[in-house]
Amino acid sequence: MTSEAGSRLRRFASRLRPAAAGAGQGGPPAEPDVEPGPADVVQIGQARPRQRVTVVGEVRILALRPQGDVPTLDVELWDGSDALHLVWLGRRSIPGISTGTRLRATGRVTLQRRAKTIFNPAYEVIGTARGPHG
Template identity: 30%
Template sequence: MPERGRIRARGVIERVTIAPASATPSFTVLARLDQDGRIGAGESIRIIWMGQRRVPGVQAGVALRFEGMLSRVAGTPTVYNPRYEIIGRPEEN
C-alpha cells in the first residue's frame, strides 16, 4: 500500500466508532481490504467522515468501494471524507 496519495479500493467494514456527543462530530470505520481491491489485500484501513455522527448504510459487515486521499496517522493507513459506494450489506449474505 502506498504511504500517501489518491487510492481506490474496496473492503468490508469490521468496526464502527462514533465520537461522543461532547466531541467534534466524526464517524470512523476500520475496514479490511478485500482480494478484489487494487492495493494491500487483507490490510486494514481507517476511514473517517469528519463532521458526521453517522453515515447512512455504513455499518459493520457492509462492503464498500471507496476513493480518497490516503495518509498515515499513527502508522495506520487513513482516508478522510472519501467518496464511497455500498456494494453489499450483511443481510444479503
C-alpha cells in the first residue's frame, strides 16, 4: 500500500472513531432508519417525473389490467391535489387495499400515458375512509 493510500485510510478511520466511541459509551444514539414522516410527504400535484417521493392519499379506483400474460394491479391514489397511479406488476390483489383505503406510498414517479405513475411502490396501509381500523 502506498503512503498516500495509507494516509487516506487513516484519515477516514479517524473520522469514524469518534462516532463509534460516543455511541457505545452513553454518547448520542446512532441515527435509526427513519420512516418518512409528514414532513417528507409530497403532495401528488407537486410530484415531478423521475423524482423519488412519498405520497399519502385515498384509493379511488382499483383495476386489474393484464399486460400480456402478466397480471397488473393498478390503483389510483388521490390526495386532493392530483391523482397518481400505483402499479404492481405480477399482482392480482393486495390484502388490505380496496377503494377507500388510505395509503402511504414511496417510489419514483414516471409518466405513463400522461398519468403520474409509480411502479411497484413501497407502501403502508394507514386506514380506511371509515377510520384507521376499518
